[in-house]
Amino acid sequence: MARGRPSKKQQILDTARSLFADFGYQGTSIDLVVQRAGVSKPTVYNNFSTKQAMLLELLPQMLGEISAARQQIDNDTEMVAGIIESFRQLVQRNDWLAIYRIAWGERHKMEPEVYAQLGLLEQQQEQWIGQWLEEKQGCRPDSARLFMIRALCREAVIVTTLSAQLPDYPALERQLASVLIV
The missing domain is CATH 1.10.10.60 (Homeodomain-like)
Structure with a gap:
């Protein structure tokens, strides 16, 4: 070569x-x-x-890229803004957004190994949110709160973008702030 x-x-x-x-x-x-x-x-x-074999080989590479981008969010960033930024990153690149589209629209058609890799997208996001909040608040949020935060951001940023609409980031910021009040 x-x-x-x-x-x-x-x-x-x-x-x-x-x-x-x-x-x-x-x-x-x-x-x-x-x-x-x-x-x-x-x-x-x-x-x-197969085509799924291609996707299976791509997923760890892409999940690693998404994770690395999340880790680059400045530690000085305010708590809510950092969480929103982690979701905003996902919609700024077509290839990363495509993984979400596949994960939500076609995951059920995939072989178990591909299905599991697609599930890691949400698991990694939730883990990062937990770590981010632990650093910002000094305590780890419970699983119900993490789920609410992830679901709220997913709907407001990712689903909105997939629906060809612009996310309302100020509204999301207000909603997140109310969920995060300890």
């Missing part, structure tokens, strides 16, 4: 990632991946037995 060139496998993954973001999971076919990646169908099948 030439230096500096991505492997065929990574080229296929990068193409699939872009296509999932543009067309969704169902709208992306192996044939479209072959065409856009500029590789042969046998090359794709030598690396990935």
